[in-house]
Amino acid sequence: MVQLDHKQLWETVADRLRDEILDGHLPAGARLVEADLASRFGVSRGPIRDALADLSRSGLVVDLPRRGTSVASLREQDLAEVYEVRRALEEGAVRMAIARGTAEDFAEMDRLLAATENAYHAGSLPVAWEADMAFHRVYCRMAGNGRLLELVDRLASQTLLLMRTALAEHASLAWTPPVEVPRRIADAIRARDGEGAVRAVANHYQYTEDRLAGRAKTD
Amino acid sequence: MVQLDHKQLWETVADRLRDEILDGHLPAGARLVEADLASRFGVSRGPIRDALADLSRSGLVVDLPRRGTSVASLREQDLAEVYEVRRALEEGAVRMAIARGTAEDFAEMDRLLAATENAYHAGSLPVAWEADMAFHRVYCRMAGNGRLLELVDRLASQTLLLMRTALAEHASLAWTPPVEVPRRIADAIRARDGEGAVRAVANHYQYTEDRLAGRAKTD
DNA sequence: ACATGTGCGATTGTCAACAGTTAGCATTCG
């Protein structure tokens, strides 16, 4: 049986809004008025509400009762929170993933590592970040835990938004970790080295933290 | 400023439904028909939809498109998933918590450990489980990461539901870990021993896993 | 000048009704 994935109206709306938020078309803090969106997309407010509820779940918008919803403007504090949770989840993920990786998974990781570096050197940071997110996603998928994967996805969205909005203020965010850092994760998983993989993930986040802390000092 | 929490209609509905699900009044698999609930609570379908969406987020109900929502009937697989994610999050949480624990936090942990054991010996398992969840929640709150705490809360709901429904089938689930196991977590946090706390959490979940695996074999 | 009260516009919360889809059952045809 072919699973044709018919999207509900609110899913289509949510996808569209998510894109507009992540590509910066809807800047942080922008108000999302249900009636406006309804007329813009030619639907009623019901699906709009559902879509906004989903984006709120993902942390891309904030929803103040009786006062409407607006695009989340995430701060330093949020960045730290997201990274802490992602680190915890990914450390768990690699431990589970080591038993289940297939050759295709490893090939995809290699491909994404290369894509990240290429995009970085080509100067296309958003593309590099997305490839990096996809890289992390691969081994989280390998963990074979649907709940974990969904959480990672939602946090990845928030991370992308954070990077985008933060980059607008701090040019020093225009970087990705040197490819060796994430590669160590891939290598450890490939070698079925659980503790090594956990260390590699910790190292990756430590590196990122240090780099961000450095920014805080030098800016 | 005092945060008085005025509840939206859907929140009230969600709380009520959550209770009814967790105390077994609404058994696993029970269909939740929007119109029925609307007339039962004397509201329209709108707030009911919002409430169901929230419960779906928490994993307490499943939502099949165009076919309505019903109380989640979680399986062995789900139990494993939830525990894996909880373990990952809590290992991260204790690492963050060691720096931030206050005397009140430690007192509350002690109190909850005692409450768990008392309720267990008094034969009131649901109470014991809830106290245990609250215990875990304390050090997750100490981590000072709102996102992490919210995830832990949602997973705790699922765990309670799992325990309840599983208990109905397997009497051998009628237990809690010996109080020493969670106490080691509290002790390590109190001693500001980060790696020890991580080990204690891992140990706790390992113990639970073994016990559950034992059930699978002996039942 | 400052605090307090009041009216207005904007926006969400809630409701009731319509339309499309689904599962189950009866019916028909081979």
Add this chain to the structure above:
DNA sequence: CGAATGCTAACTGTTGACAATCGCACATGT
């Protein structure tokens, strides 16, 4: 007798309208 087809009732997805609430600006009084 079995499989495919066509109905039917139940339910969700969606809509448009109404009511309640909030923020803001202006007026009023001290």
